[in-house]
Amino acid sequence: MNKSVFRISIFALYLIIFILGTNCYAKIDSNKSKIRKKTSQIVLKIEKVNILMGSAVYASGMRPKQYDNFEELKKNASKEELITLTNHTNGVVRCYSFWALLDYKEIDLFPIVKDHIKDDSAIETQFGCTASVEKVGDFFINLVTPSYVDDEVKKLNKKELKTLDSLLIYKENNLDSRFRAIEEAETTELLYPKVRELVTKFNNQSALVTLAKYKNEKDIELILNNKDDDAGNFYTYKAIQNFPDLRFQEFLEDNLNSSLNDTHYDNEWRELYIAIAAFKSPKALELLSYTFTKVKNPNIKKYHINFVYDAIILNKFTLYDNLLWKIWEEENVLTLDGFKYLLKIDSSKTYLLSKKKLKPNYIVENQTPLSIISNENIFGENLDETILNFILINDKDLAYEIITNKISEAKVIEFEIYCKKVFELKDPIFIEPLFKRLGKEDNTYVYTQIVQTLISFKDNDINKRILETRKQNKNMNTGWGSDSLDQILEKNNIQ
DSSP states (O other): OOHHHHHHHHHHHHHHHHHHHHHHHTTOOGGEEEEEEHHHHHHHHHHHHOOEEEEETTTTTTHHHHHHHHHHHHSSSSSSHHHHHTOOOSHHHHHHHHHTTTOOTOOOOHHHHHHHTOOEEEEEEETEEEEEEEEEHHHHHHTTTTTSOTTSSSSOHHHHHHHHHHHHHHHHHOHHHHHHHHHHHHOOOOHHHHHHHHHHHOOOHHHHHHHHHHOOOGGHHHHTTOOTTTTTHHHHHHHHHOOOOGGHHHHHHHHHHHHHSSSSSTTTHHHHHHHHHOOSSHHHHHHHHHHHHHHOOHHHHHHHHHHHHHHHTTTOOOOHHHHHHHHHHHHOOHHHHHHHHHHHHOOOHHHHHHHHHHTOOOOOOOOSOOOOOGGGOOHHHHHHHHHHHHHHTTOOHHHHHHHHHHHHHHHHHHHHHHHHHHHHOOOOGHHHHHHHHHHTTTHHHHHHHHOOOOOTTOOHHHHHHHHHHHHHHHGSHHHHHHHHHHHHHHTTTTT
16 A cells, blocks of 8 residues: 555544544533632643643744643642543643643552543644644553653553553453554463454454464464455564464565565555564575665665664574675664674674764775774663764774764754763863854754753853853844753853
């Protein structure tokens, strides 16, 4: 299925869910008598915007007025009002009210989450650059699931999560969380009939994926004959990943060959390649290598290569190692997981390619150092930070050159990595490059990071120069960025 068509289908589905969900939940009584006037006024402001927003949205990372409304709700509404508002007629209000409740450690959130298992009202969300549509019940569940977004707020415990998953599986509902619960369910003998029933009677695609985990031969034809009008073969491929039987191989090869000359990207391809890689065989390697020899469209080829890479990383196998090196060296495709894996295989080769990764014009030479230093301390939160640390312990001069260049040209997303490293190193050599960028920078996140990094040197002359640079750069004196900068300077007694 064409990706654009798939997107339109999903959008249409969400539109229907939004309409039906909103009408369904309109029956819920918000019990306005329990809500004070001040709180009601805040709720009205949230309803008016009617979008669930995070603290920084769009490419600019601006703080939206809606998040201020949320902060105002947290500050003014009592926990009793918030509990009541989780049953408000507006889905965005319900979500913000439940979100605010997470700050109260004494409140038992589990009954509230259970009460919203059928809350499939769809709301518009905006977190960072990503706009989406999410069901209210899913948002509730995501917030209290460990490792989701904010780890500081209260979460459900293991027993509650297990009970919740059982309710999602056995209690009829339309939440996306149900699909996740089914896919992640423990494959017990008791569960098998229910999972098979969900597939045969309701064509539940997540259940198909779980069914494959049982590796029951009588399910092979059921998997091969699976049809889904919206997702195509997406879930069929995911099922085969769990059950890489040779009887699926011809099906996968035929579908791969039919995709190689497509001129439109399809999101099914990723799962197709993962299914192929799951076989861990010479034939699988042959099929994974097709992307270098049989895909002619250069724009489409990059999608195939990225999917092949992901498939290999998920199914690491010695036979695939050379293809993994080829993808990094020729296509510059690499992840932190892949870096760690290749480092163990060949540290010298990894080191040479790492230089080229952060310095694209670096010429990879045949000669390699006699010994490469590597230890667990090099691993940071992301790939670039890890590679930088790797280079730093082996070639300080080159690492400093890379940091200096990145201070000058790095985009906002990666800039923090290099400020963080300057903060750690405290080498005066980076002061001039930082001031050069500060003198012309217009992005709030970048110039506030620069200022905080420069302040960390604890030098009065540097602090005075920060103030002078601010006078010259008008970008640092407007909007919320100026307010943030004022707070930073005030906190450090710089006037």
